[in-house]
Amino acid sequence: xxxxxxxxxxxxxxxxxxxxxxxxxxxxxxxxxxxxxxxxxxxxxxxxxxxxxxxxxxxxxxxxxxxxxxxxxxxxxxxxxxxxxxxxxxxxxxxxxxxxxxxxxxxxxxxxxxxxxxxxxxxxxxxxxxxxxxxxxxxxxxxxxxxxxxxxxxxxxxxxxxxxxxxxxxxxxxxxx
Ligand code: NI
Numbered sequence: 001x002x003x004x005x006x007x008x009x010x011x012x013x014x015x016x017x018x019x020x021x022x023x024x025x026x027x028x029x030x031x032x033x034x035x036x037x038x039x040x041x042x043x044x045x046x047x048x049x050x051x052x053x054x055x056x057x058x059x060x061x062x063x064x065x066x067x068x069x070x071x072x073x074x075x076x077x078x079x080x081x082x083x084x085x086x087x088x089x090x091x092x093x094x095x096x097x098x099x100x101x102x103x104x105x106x107x108x109x110x111x112x113x114x115x116x117x118x119x120x121x122x123x124x125x126x127x128x129x130x131x132x133x134x135x136x137x138x139x140x141x142x143x144x145x146x147x148x149x150x151x152x153x154x155x156x157x158x159x160x161x162x163x164x165x166x167x168x169x170x171x172x173x174x175x176x177x
Contacts, residue, residue: 003051008097009166017054017141020076023119031074034059041095045133047140050096058137065130075114078138082111092146100161104149106135
């Protein structure tokens with residue numbers, strides 16, 4: 001794997017990622033590596049801090065975007081500009097929190113504004129699984145994890161698993177970049 005996935009407990013996952021300013025070859029290469037890491041982890045989305053770089057870049061697997069999609073979606077500096085009032089529960093997991101899954105309530109549809117890899121501005125409305133994954137990944141850029149959305153009782157049930165992952169993170173984490 002080009003970049004090991006940072007685990008729950010690693011401080012980089014709690015930081016506020018910085019805006020991307022340079023849309024250059026380095027950014028494109030890094031985005032490609034993120035897609036590889038996402039696929040090797042069998043994830044459907046990944047945020048840059050999860051592979052050790054605290055920048056506002058996310059990737060979403062094609063299958064999660066829509067049935068006709070063939071290429072993964074890459075969004076730079078994504079920003080949620082509208083949310084639906086309708087909300088629903090859906091089970092989520094995260095490559096940084098292996099073995100933990102829980103139902104999270106989120107808006108069903110969102111509008112997101114972002115830049116493409118070559119720096120062009122874009123806006124997109126998303127619903128279904130795509131909207132779900134976008135919200136999960138954008139949360140990562142703000143230091144937020146899906147377990148933060150759970151109620152106290154439910155989080156308590158996960159405490160032991162989360163502690164185990166945190167201990168693994170402490171053993172495995174390279175120096176944060
Ligand atoms: Ni995640």
